[in-house]
Amino acid sequence: MRKIIVTGGFGFLGSHLIELLLAERDNHVHVIDNLSTSPLPLEDLLHEFDDPDRLTYSVADVAAFCQSWDGERCDEIYHLASVVGPAGVLPHAGRIAASIVNDTMAVANLALRYRAKLVDVSTSEVYGGGQDGFCSETMSKIVPPKSSARLEYALGKLAGETALLNLCETQGLEARIVRPFNVTGPRQSGRGGFVLPRFIGQALAGVDITVFGDGRQVRAFTHVKDMVAGIVCAMRNGRKGEVYNLGNPANRCAILELAEEVKRLSGTASRIVFVDPQTIYGPLYEEANNKFPDASKALAELDWEPRYGRQKAIEDTLLYMKGLPEQLLLRLRGF
Ligand SMILES: NC(=O)c1ccc[n+]([C@@H]2O[C@H](COP(=O)([O-])OP(=O)(O)OC[C@H]3O[C@@H](n4cnc5c(N)ncnc54)[C@H](O)[C@@H]3O)[C@@H](O)[C@H]2O)c1
Missing domain, CATH: 3.40.50.720 (NAD(P)-binding Rossmann-like Domain)
Incomplete structure (x- = not known):
């Protein structure tokens, strides 16, 4: 063992x-x-x-x-x-x-x-x-x-x-x-500031989906x-x-695109709005610069290859959060 x-x-x-x-x-x-x-x-x-x-x-x-x-x-x-x-x-x-x-x-x-x-x-x-x-x-x-x-x-x-x-x-x-x-998927909590559970929580609640800054920040969600x-x-x-x-x-996108995908896949009537995150989290908050990986070393040496696209990550998280009892959903969505 x-x-x-x-x-x-x-x-x-x-x-x-x-x-x-x-x-x-x-x-x-x-x-x-x-x-x-x-x-x-x-x-x-x-x-x-x-x-x-x-x-x-x-x-x-x-x-x-x-x-x-x-x-x-x-x-x-x-x-x-x-x-x-x-x-x-x-x-x-x-x-x-x-x-x-x-x-x-x-x-x-x-x-x-x-x-x-x-x-x-x-x-x-x-x-x-x-x-x-x-x-x-x-x-x-x-x-x-x-x-x-x-x-x-x-x-x-x-x-x-x-x-x-x-x-x-x-x-x-x-x-x-x-x-x-950037990692995302079921069980991620929006409380730490993670974006997908917050967007999905907002979509499910029918409130505004809040994109920070101009939404052009680039990430690759895995x-x-x-x-x-x-x-x-x-x-x-x-x-x-x-x-x-x-x-x-391959999962690279701007945060605004992610918000649009959440809106489309959830079928919500929520609007997408732009906010300054410091008005929520205070002056110590800072957005990360654009970032996406060169994963060639891991692909070549680890016998590893990512299998899931961005849409699958959003769908799995959406499905998971939809199935949560109200109390856990409130805990995970982070707003
Ligand atoms: N989530 C991401 O997108 C991401 C990206 C890059 C790196 N990471 C790294 O991955 C790791 C896990 O992140 P996560 O998103 O699962 O975070 P998480 O907050 O969900 O998990 C961290 C866990 O560690 C526990 N913990 C924290 N400090 C501890 C301590 N001193 N002693 C014992 N337990 C402690 C927490 O209770 C929590 O269960 C972290 O090291 C993080 O830096 C995460």
């Missing part, structure tokens, strides 16, 4: 990752999650998993868990726990980078102690927009002159990545880094099922000490 630890396993990506890992019959998964931003209440989430026998969990902070854990064995660690989201990071400004680095180092020490393989789930935010939105692992990162909560998040992730890569060289740590681009498949492929097929962009460049 393969023993796997997933930090942040009750989050949006983590919950899909667990489903994928439990689908392999010889995996035992232990989740560490403090439930701080889990999209669903734990009992509702556990209800959606198939085989709870091979799933155990600790409701705990990552750093505290890693220091005290004395399990007999651990083969793989997926590190996903983090503050996240353009709005989700705001209340933590000033402590974002420290918490990301602290947790990443605790996980690295656990991996070293157990000689476990580690995948660190970083972010495409480290590129700061790349070259006109195009982001490749071979590019320099861009640090803008203005500080922001978003920048602190990106730099915390980058510092964590850099430390892990150095530990691969100096201590033989078996780590790989993945940098997801279906969460493709993303977690890529994360597992990075663990199994990725090379130690390497960084992989994960995202579906």
Whole structure:
């Protein structure tokens, strides 16, 4: 039986990752999650998993868990726990980078102690927009002159990545880094500022669909099922000490197009309106630059290929949110 630890396993990506890992019959998964931003209440989430026998969990902070854990064995660690989201990071400004680095180092020490393989789930935010939105692992990162909560998040992730890569060289740590681009799908919460569940929630409520700025920001949305498949492929097929962009460049679109697609697919009478996000989230809020991935390295090395188009991601999320009881829908839609 393969023993796997997933930090942040009750989050949006983590919950899909667990489903994928439990689908392999010889995996035992232990989740560490403090439930701080889990999209669903734990009992509702556990209800959606198939085989709870091979799933155990600790409701705990990552750093505290890693220091005290004395399990007999651990083969793989997926590190996903983090503050996240353009709005989700705001209340933590000033402590974002420290918490990301602290947790990443605790996980690295656990991996070293157990000689476990580690995948660190970083972010495409480290590129700061790349070259006109195009982001490749071979590019320099861009640090803008203005500080922001978003920048602190990106730099915390980058510092964590850099430390892990150095530990691969100096201590033989078996780590790989993945940098997801925008992910979306069922169970994503609009509360952290994520756009698709907010648009769908607005469409279902029949209220205005609020596009931030002029809506021309470019993103490439990847279906969460493709993303977690890529994360597992990075663990199994990725090379130690390497960084992989994960995202579906074919799903590139402007945010206004996404709003129009949600309107069309949901059949809502909602209007699309343009708003300044700082009027909602305050002056610390900052939109990301255009960004979309060069995923050629992951495609060539990981035996991974994204399968789902943007429309499928919207349809699956729409269907999921439509089927939620009112109370959970209100929780997920984020407004
Ligand atoms: N969602 C995206 O589009 C996206 C894009 C790029 C990178 N990522 C990265 O993917 C990872 C997962 O993101 P997500 O969208 O699933 O977020 P999420 O908020 O849904 O999940 C994060 C989970 O981690 C838990 N958590 C947070 N801090 C913790 C701590 N210190 N100790 C224990 N548990 C903690 C939360 O309760 C939550 O369940 C994050 O590392 C994020 O930076 C996400």
